[in-house]
Amino acid sequence: MHDIRAIREAPEAFDAALARRGDAPVSAELLALDEARRAKIHAAETAQAEQNRASKEIGRAKASGDEAEFERLRGLVAEKKAEVAAMQTEAKELDAKLNDALMRIANLPADDVPDGADEANNVEVNRWGEPRRFDFTPKEHFELAAVQDGMDFETAAKLSGSRFVLMSGGVARLHRALAQFMLDTHVTENGLTEVNTPVLVRDETMLGTGQLPKFAEDSYQTREGMWLIPTSEVTLTNIVAGHTVDESYLPRRYTSHTLCFRSEAGSAGRDTSGMLRQHQFEKVEMVSITKPEESDAEQKRMLRCAEGILETLGIPYRTVILCTGDMGFGAKRTYDIEAWLPGQNTYREISSVSTTGDFQARRMNARFKPADGGKPQFLHTLNGSGLAVGRCLIAVLENGQQEDGSVTLPEVLAPYLGGKTTLSVEGTLV
Structure with missing residues (x-):
């Protein structure tokens, strides 16, 4: 605001x-x-x-x-x-x-955000890892023999409609392991506080982070008027809504693993194959709440937290700064991290890390009292995916695929998988 x-x-x-x-x-x-x-x-x-x-x-x-x-x-x-x-x-x-x-007016872009109309004008700022060279034509995740029985779109469509997936067996356990690995890394190595949040919220909560009033059609609302969160950015950021905190309280760094829900309004025909774009998905979110003078450095710190997850998993990626025409409504500056997907032969977004400045804090009336006794100031809020769990699963499957359709898994996940390191062609962990 x-x-x-x-x-x-x-x-x-x-x-x-x-x-x-x-x-x-x-x-x-x-x-x-x-x-x-x-x-x-x-x-x-x-x-x-x-x-x-x-x-x-x-x-x-x-x-x-x-x-x-x-x-x-x-x-x-x-x-x-x-x-x-x-x-x-x-x-x-x-x-x-x-x-x-x-x-209803979007946040103003930071001075260093590149001008441009759409994603074609985004600017690459970092690249890590070398895409693997395959001796065969790599497949997309949903085409792999290892996931044929563990990733069921037909049954999910019968249960819920299009853009849902039913995961089972080794695929489901791998998906859960990725979320657990992300949370553990953010808590033990990156110093974030884990929070278990609701996924149903009131109007004012969605209003505080900018989903309302302009983007109501992008989210799901229950008959009772509650909203299903599109990301736990909504709940984590609103922890400080209506509060004036002491400067000593800052910074606050949160992480949460939740179900997320998006109607994907306006995305008809886009990414309909596989589980790249779903109405229900899981995400490990990061939110930071800081003083204004610390928010730019905090955004870079959060970016490294997200990039580090991919590096530990051995997934090649590139980082871009979004141009003015591609940024989200509430963002002042956004970096997207794009993981390499060999099945599509391209990089696809797996995380967005944004600073909103005081844009959300004004909507929430969230302030802090300076230690020197000065006038209360609006907080700065930041959010970032750390990471989108389903998209990370896709990246792990496609980058680790073998010619016979099995998948070699990152070693760092072995402790979460009972020591198993491969998803076999039968869909079991071995």
């Missing part, structure tokens, strides 16, 4: 920053609403002052016995009281309208 005072001070700069995202200018509309709101507030205050003066004069008129003046003043007080109530109502309506408009 944006600060209307900052827009008042530099409307042209605000519109120019939105233009970098490809968004139309909105400052004139916002400032007109703001001016009308402030005018109503001023008029209400003026009428309130007149009402107060008339109220004081009523006593004097009554004491002097001036019945005509007493009745005139009584009528004036009633008139001003009605005026004040009406103008306060109008001011609240204008305030709500302005607040809603501000809630």
Whole structure:
């Protein structure tokens, strides 16, 4: 959410920053609403002052016995009281309208974010690992003999519809092992605090991280009005919603493994094969809450946490900084990590690590008290996948595939798999 005072001070700069995202200018509309709101507030205050003066004069008129003046003043007080109530109502309506408009405007990109219209303009900043050279044509994950019995899309479609998968046997255990490995790494090596969060949340929780009001169609809502989270960024970030914490409380670094749900509105026809794009999936999320001056360094630290998972698994990847036209609504700067998928012969996103600045904190009214006793400031919030579990499973399967359809697994997962290191063509761990 944006600060209307900052827009008042530099409307042209605000519109120019939105233009970098490809968004139309909105400052004139916002400032007109703001001016009308402030005018109503001023008029209400003026009428309130007149009402107060008339109220004081009523006593004097009554004491002097001036019945005509007493009745005139009584009528004036009633008139001003009605005026004040009406103008306060109008001011609240204008305030709500302005607040809603501000809630629907994307975050402003950081100065170092490259300009561009779409993913073609993203800039690679890092690359790790050499894609394996195969003596055969590598297959996509769902084509491998090792997963034929353990990755059932047909039964899942019968149960729930398209874009769901039923995993069983060795595939299911491997998927679980990956999530456990990620959590253990983030807790024991990266210093994050594990949190087990709800997956059903209220409107205000989704509003705080930017899923509402603009992107309601991208998420699932229950008949009772609760929302299924698209990521535990929603719950982890909202831990500080409505709070003013001490500076000593910061930074807070959280991680959580949850089910996630996305309607994938507008993605018809995209990535329909296999389990790359699902309505229900699992993710190990990272969230950091920091002071403003530490958020840029924190984003780089989080990025290394996510990259380190892939390096330990031996999965080649590349890291790109997203251009202005490809960033998410709430992001100020985003790095995507893309894992190499030999079955597709390309890199595909497996993690996004974003800083939102104070964009989410303003929506949540989350602040901190500086240690020096200064005025409370808005916190900075960051989020990142550490990693998407299903996509990591795809990367492990495709990079470890053998010509006979079995899969050689990363050694680091052996402790989570009872010492097993291979997913056989029968779908069992050996």
